[in-house]
Each structure stands twice: as structure tokens, then as C-alpha cells.
Amino acid sequence: MKKKDVWRIGVAGLGTVGAGLLELVSRRPHFAPGGGLVSVTGVSARNRAAKRSVDIAAIPWFDNPVDLARSTDNDIFVELIGGSEGPAKAAVEAALAMGKPVVTANKALIACHGAKLAALAEANGATLLFEAAVMGGTPAVKMLREAMVGDEVELVAGILNGTCNYILSEMEASGRDFRDVLADAQRLGYAEADPTTDIGGFDAGHKITILAALAFGCAPTYPAAEVEGIDQVELLDIRLAKDLGYRIKLVATASRSAGGVSVRVHPALTPLDHPLARAGGALNALFIEGRTIGRIFIQGPGAGAGPTAAAVAADIADVISGAVRPVFQAPATTLEPFIPIDQSRATGRAYIRLLVKDEPGVIAAVSESLADAGVSIDSFLQKSVEGADGVPIVLTTHTAPEAVLSEAVRRMSALPALLAPPRVIRIARI
Numbered sequence: 001m002k003k004k005d006v007w008r009i010g011v012a013g014l015g016t017v018g019a020g021l022l023e024l025v026s027r028r029p030h031f032a033p034g035g036g037l038v039s040v041t042g043v044s045a046r047n048r049a050a051k052r053s054v055d056i057a058a059i060p061w062f063d064n065p066v067d068l069a070r071s072t073d074n075d076i077f078v079e080l081i082g083g084s085e086g087p088a089k090a091a092v093e094a095a096l097a098m099g100k101p102v103v104t105a106n107k108a109l110i111a112c113h114g115a116k117l118a119a120l121a122e123a124n125g126a127t128l129l130f131e132a133a134v135m136g137g138t139p140a141v142k143m144l145r146e147a148m149v150g151d152e153v154e155l156v157a158g159i160l161n162g163t164c165n166y167i168l169s170e171m172e173a174s175g176r177d178f179r180d181v182l183a184d185a186q187r188l189g190y191a192e193a194d195p196t197t198d199i200g201g202f203d204a205g206h207k208i209t210i211l212a213a214l215a216f217g218c219a220p221t222y223p224a225a226e227v228e229g230i231d232q233v234e235l236l237d238i239r240l241a242k243d244l245g246y247r248i249k250l251v252a253t254a255s256r257s258a259g260g261v262s263v264r265v266h267p268a269l270t271p272l273d274h275p276l277a278r279a280g281g282a283l284n285a286l287f288i289e290g291r292t293i294g295r296i297f298i299q300g301p302g303a304g305a306g307p308t309a310a311a312v313a314a315d316i317a318d319v320i321s322g323a324v325r326p327v328f329q330a331p332a333t334t335l336e337p338f339i340p341i342d343q344s345r346a347t348g349r350a351y352i353r354l355l356v357k358d359e360p361g362v363i364a365a366v367s368e369s370l371a372d373a374g375v376s377i378d379s380f381l382q383k384s385v386e387g388a389d390g391v392p393i394v395l396t397t398h399t400a401p402e403a404v405l406s407e408a409v410r411r412m413s414a415l416p417a418l419l420a421p422p423r424v425i426r427i428a429r430i
């Protein structure tokens with residue numbers, strides 16, 4: 001875009017991040033290096049009268065975000081509404097179709113429609129940037145989009161959801177169970193009133209889908225991601241895992257091999273001294289592994305008004321500087337969806353926890369189920385828990401095909417001494 005003295009932005013969505021951006025612009029309107037002044041010339045949100053930390057009375061209001069996106073009174077459209085469909089998608093499409101640059105924090109939109117939006121952007125000579133969509137204020141997108149292009153990225157793995165990280169950390173620290181900690185987190189405003197997107201792993205699934213696309217030069221392919229959340233993680237497992245030297249984290253992984261791409265989010269045991277295990281509270285953390293560079297580790301806030309607005313502002317600064325790149329790592333017309341690896345051929349290690357009757361021969365029967373399926377035990381622990389019916393037995397396995405591990409679990413599930421279904425959590429391979 002041509003150099004301007006004033007860059008006019010239209011902001012759709014005035015929640016935490018939108019209000020944070022308005023505050024940032026009013027405090028530092030010259031934040032774009034070498035650029036002009038940034039001015040908010042239009043806003044749109046669901047409710048004009050909602051209580052906000054910023055005064056919007058003097059900014060032109062648009063009831064419909066699509067009208068704001070199409071308005072010639074702004075040069076850059078900033079979408080902070082959220083959601084993969086509906087007004088967010090319609091407004092982004094409207095701006096891109098007229099060649100207007102778009103900055104968004106919307107991970108669901110990019111994970112689900114990124115390739116089509118990239119094609120629309122590139123066909124119309126518009127920029128589409130989404131640094132704030134992944135890890136909030138911690139620059140993961142720019143890292144992959146810009147800094148790593150000289151290398152071939154083979155693995156991206158990390159903690160991408162602060163709400164889940166907070167809940168798991170708090171369960172361990174306070175000894176309270178999942179529901180109790182979640183209720184507290186909602187009361188304190190750390191978790192959404194409807195927490196499904198976070199605790200179900202879907203938010204992290206959207207984010208790792210975007211990172212995989214940037215890392216491997218393919219189209220974001222959210223349906224190919226395998227997603228499991230933290231709602232089944234029990235305090236007992238957090239405690240037993242710790243006794244074995246691990247901490248349970250919600251880990252998102254994208255890896256590439258000759259067989260294709262694997263994109264997964266699931267609870268995983270991480271060794272206590274591993275950097276991901278040490279990223280506590282609401283922190284986000286990420287490993288990027290390049291063939292020649294090796295491993296890079298970044299950690300920081302993945303949410304919050306200030307950090308996320310700073311990431312949006314960094315994208316606005318990129319638009320102002322005139323930086324032009326394909327939205328992903330290749331022109332959108334050449335992007336292919338991921339080829340997911342055949343998960344039945346995947347291998348891994350597992351933590352398996354059983355609740356059994358305390359009677360002779362149970363451990364032998366458990367060992368036999370594993371041996372018969374061809375799974376080798378790495379460690380084994382039987383621990384009485386006061387007041388509990390039965391005894392927890394917990395074991396970790398050596399690496400085995402996941403199909404073989406599933407067969408061993410199926411055999412154990414049939415043991416008469418079992419008091420509850422086995423609980424299986426993967427051990428992180430990072």
C-alpha cells in the first residue's frame with residue numbers, strides 16, 4: 001500500500017481484545033515503525049451500550065460489521081468478533097473482496113477457512129494477517145511465517161490454550177478436582193461462561209492447525225486434526241503422574257514425516273523437568289524444530305487484552321510497512337490440504353491407570369494382558385488411596401504401535417477385577 005500520514009482502521013468486535021486495541025491506539029497512535037499515525041475511524045460490536053474500558057462515543061458506529069468492512073472510511077479492517085462462521089466470516093470476505101487488508105485474531109476462521117480466504121486475499125491483492133490468532137502476544141505466527149522460512153520445519157509442539165493450562169496447574173497446586181477449578185476460573189473470568197471451546201481442546205486444535213499450515217506449507221485442514229480435551233483428566237491422574245515424574249499438560253503437536261502430517265491435541269504426560277511441564281498457570285509455550293536450526297522454544301502470554309492487542313498492532317504495522325507475502329507459505333492457489341498420516345500406524349508410549357479390587361493375582365492378570373498384546377511395561381506403581389473403593393494401579397509402557405496399546409487396554413477392560421474403565425493418557429514424545 002502507498003505511504004500515508006494517517007492509517008484509518010475499522011475495528012469489528014469490542015470485547016477484551018478490541019477494547020485493548022482501542023486503548024493501545026489512543027496511547028501510542030504512532031506505534032507502526034516508520035509509518036504514520038493510526039486512527040480508529042469506525043467500530044462495530046453486538047451491543048453499542050455495553051460497559052467498556054474505553055469510550056467509543058466519538059467513533060463512528062456500524063451496526064453491521066460487513067458495512068464497516070466495506071466502508072471507504074477505513075484503510076485496514078480489523079476483525080475481532082470471533083467464530084468460524086457468521087458475521088466474522090462475512091465481514092472478512094467483504095473486506096478482502098474489495099482488496100482491503102484484514103488483520104484478525106480469529107483462529108477458528110483461519111483454521112476452518114484459511115485457504116479460501118487466502119485465495120480471496122491474494123486474488124484481490126489484499127493482505128490477510130493473524131498473528132494474534134495463536135499464542136496471543138507471543139509471536140508464533142511470525143516465527144513460522146518469516147523467521148523459519150530458511151529451514152524446513154519438522155515439528156511444532158506446545159501448550160496453546162491458557163485456560164486448560166491454568167486449570168491443570170491449579171488442580172495440581174490446590175488439590176481440587178476439574179469441575180471445582182473450572183467453576184472458580186469462570187467466576188474469576190479466566191474461563192469463558194461456555195468453556196467448551198477451550199476445555200474440549202478445540203481452541204488449541206484451531207491454533208495447531210494454523211501453525212501446521214505455516215510450518216509445512218499446506219492449507220489449514222482443521223477436520224484432519226485429532227482433538228481431545230482435558231475434561232476427563234482426574235486429580236488422581238495428576239497426582240499419580242507426578243509420582244512417576246510427569247506432569248499432565250494439554251499438548252498440541254504437528255509433525256511431518258514421509259507418511260504425511262499428524263496434527264493432534266490431547267492431554268499428555270510431560271517429564272517434570274521438560275520446559276513444557278514448567279510452563280505453568282495460563283502461559284503458552286511452543287517448540288519449533290527445524291531440520292538445520294534444531295529446536296527453538298518460546299513461551300509467553302497466549303491471551304489477555306494487552307498482549308493480544310499488541311499482536312494485532314504488530315500486524316497492522318506490517319500492513320503499513322507494505323510487507324507482502326503469501327498468506328501461508330505458498331500462493332493460495334497451490335496450497336494442498338494436509339495428507340493425514342495413517343494413525344493406525346502411529347506409535348507411542350502410554351500411561352495406563354486402572355482401579356482394581358485388592359485381591360491376589362490382579363497384577364499378574366494385568367501384566368498378562370499387556371504381554372499378550374505385545375506391550376512392554378516401563379514402570380509400574382500400585383498405590384492405596386484412603387477411602388477409595390479398590391486400589392489404583394498405574395503403569396507406563398515402552399513405545400508400541402497405538403493399535404497394539406489399544407488392544408492391550410481392551411484386554412485389561414475385560415478383567416473381572418477391574419472396578420472402572422482403564423484411563424489411558426499418552427506420554428508426550430517431545
Ligand code: HSE
Nearest residue numbers: 160161162163302303
Ligand atoms: N481462550 C484462549 C486460551 C485464549 O485460553 O488460551 C484466546 O485464544
